[in-house]
Amino acid sequence: MFESLQERLGSILNGLTGRGALSEADVSAALREVRRALIEADVALDVVRSFVDKVRAKAVGAEVLKSIKPGQMVVKIVHDELVDMLGAEGVAIDLNAPAPVVVMMVGLQGSGKTTTTAKIARRLTDRQGKKVLMASLDTRRPAAQEQLRQLGEQTGVATLPVIAGQSPLQIAARAVQAAKLGGHDVVIIDTAGRTHIDEPLMVEMAEIKSASSPHEILLVADSLTGQDAVNLARNFDERVGITGLVLTRMDGDGRGGAALSMRAATGKPIKLIGTGEKMDALEEFHPRRIADRILG
Numbered sequence: 001m002f003e004s005l006q007e008r009l010g011s012i013l014n015g016l017t018g019r020g021a022l023s024e025a026d027v028s029a030a031l032r033e034v035r036r037a038l039i040e041a042d043v044a045l046d047v048v049r050s051f052v053d054k055v056r057a058k059a060v061g062a063e064v065l066k067s068i069k070p071g072q073m074v075v076k077i078v079h080d081e082l083v084d085m086l087g088a089e090g091v092a093i094d095l096n097a098p099a100p101v102v103v104m105m106v107g108l109q110g111s112g113k114t115t116t117t118a119k120i121a122r123r124l125t126d127r128q129g130k131k132v133l134m135a136s137l138d139t140r141r142p143a144a145q146e147q148l149r150q151l152g153e154q155t156g157v158a159t160l161p162v163i164a165g166q167s168p169l170q171i172a173a174r175a176v177q178a179a180k181l182g183g184h185d186v187v188i189i190d191t192a193g194r195t196h197i198d199e200p201l202m203v204e205m206a207e208i209k210s211a212s213s214p215h216e217i218l219l220v221a222d223s224l225t226g227q228d229a230v231n232l233a234r235n236f237d238e239r240v241g242i243t244g245l246v247l248t249r250m251d252g253d254g255r256g257g258a259a260l261s262m263r264a265a266t267g268k269p270i271k272l273i274g275t276g277e278k279m280d281a282l283e284e285f286h287p288r289r290i291a292d293r294i295l296g
């Protein structure tokens, strides 16, 4: 286990009690530890850099309150800044559009896209009484369409029947049409992923977007993504235009640095987090909790 940032900063700064304002030198020593903690939490390096600069600007010259130790004070400044950068909590999936509202799920293969599609469908059905249709556009892996069908069966959510030989674009158009005819409130489109970002993937996503006019485009990403998180989020956002993020595997051992990296790279809200393989393992995003975890 890593020593917590609070403990590390305590040993560096607590000798300062009673000295008044934090000096540039005190803050620099503290920020070396902050930088190390963020890197251990897998926050991308350029995000670490800009974060540390922001904290420096706030901490240098800050009066050390009598009631708390200087180390705790720096931790508080760091924590507040992290919460601020991570963004608002409880940003719901926006269904404020004429039915059927199209929600498009994008992300790399293995990120948890199909599982998250079914979890969201179940949540909208159970909690908001919505009539939801799910459709898998992953024609490269026949098992993917079958996986979504099984999850639909398990959760009691309708899936678009598979017609062999259809292209992802044709399936997208058919899903929207079927949702209109079937009186569905929401249609969730589970797009195909790849193991890494490439041009054909981005072109396909852009085409599916034009064919289905999604109201929400959610990037599903593994919270254990390391330095690649910024690149991944920025690419999907620039090429497809995402409206929010869903981070999966938050039940794992990771410290959640990818949340900060992806939020910083796109400015888009983290709407939900995945916390397990089961269909109810989907939770609202709480920036304070993630900030605590990043700081260790």
Ligand code: GDP
Pocket (backbone or CB within 6 Å): 107, 108, 109, 110, 111, 112, 113, 114, 115, 116, 193, 247, 248, 249, 250, 251, 252, 273, 274, 275, 276, 277, 281
């Ligand atoms: P896709 O290729 O992006 O569609 O990924 P899948 O939805 O098939 O998920 C890949 C694996 O990750 C499956 O075994 C899922 O059960 C698992 N998975 C998805 N989300 C989570 C999560 O939040 N926590 C954990 N522990 N496993 C997850």
